[in-house]
Amino acid sequence: MPGSKYRLILFDLDNTLFDFDAAEELALEQSLRVNGLADLKVPGGLGRYREVNQRLWAALERGELTQEQVLLGRWEQYLEQEGLDYAAIDRAYLRGLAEHKQLLEGAEAVLRELARRGYILSIVTNGVGWIQRENMARSGIADLIAALVISDEVGAAKPDARIFEAAMAQSGWQEKASTLMVGDSLSSDIAGGKAFGLDTCYFNPKGKAHHAAPNFEIRALEELLDLL
Ligand SMILES: [Mg+2]
CATH class of the missing domain: 3.40.50.1000 (HAD superfamily/HAD-like)
Known part of the structure; x- marks a missing residue:
């Protein structure tokens, strides 16, 4: 016993x-790269992505958002650009997380x-x-x-x-x-x-x-x- x-x-x-933190950084880079956005300069970079992502997951913890709203909303709020395929960006990001998390x-x-x-x-x-x-x-x-x-x-x-x-x-x-x-x-x-x-x-x-x-x-x- x-x-x-x-x-x-x-x-x-x-x-x-x-x-998670190390995988998140790699997955973010990978997703922007495979979506042809490697040169995109997003103000605040990784730090601001984390801030947005954590804020949305906290709203999910409070029962205010669904998981799907978090997954797409984070890109909308972080990238803030017209004409981007947020669903494709999130798919590539999730694939990166799955590959890189140790x-x-x-x-x-x-x-x-x-x-x-x-x-x-x-x-x-x-x-x-x-x-x-x-x-x-x-x-x-x-x-x-x-x-x-x-x-x-x-x-x-x-x-x-x-x-x-x-x-x-x-x-x-x-x-x-x-x-x-x-x-x-x-x-x-x-x-x-x-x-x-x-x-x-x-x-x-x-x-x-x-x-x-x-x-x-x-x-x-x-x-x-x-x-x-
Ligand atoms: Mg944890």
Whole structure:
């Protein structure tokens, strides 16, 4: 049996187990290139793209936008040019994300050790179904994961309780008191996990200041091996 009060560990995927930021940068360049827009100078560049994209995903977390509105709206708001095929730009971008997203350094070793200690490990992620599944399929950790639960497929995104319910049901574990949610987002992972009645662990690699009160806070995934 595991050496802590927890039995099920729910992990966020992007920027918790996988390096989303690096893949996002490559995918953005790739999409503009294959759409013949490599020379397009967009004010603010990658930084402004991220700001727009994060703002729209935050609106999705609040239930104000659908995923499709986020995926197309981000290009509309970022590129702001007449006559561009936003759907084609997004398709190429998503393809790039699927190709480039890699596990963060050390993530696999931590998951292998937690599995060896007897924890049930699952993933709860807000994202596009086929991309998250493709990332998992070639990550080398698929055999360690009990359930991969994706907002796109569940029809509800973190912090909505329904996605946490789905994750527990698909993991075959129903006891909230022995379930821990680990993630890098205060609004979706920590607030959502807490509102659902779970203990939470904030993955904060850059040491950002905040006023949330997770049960644990870590700067490196390896710290989980001391907590669990
Ligand atoms: Mg994340």
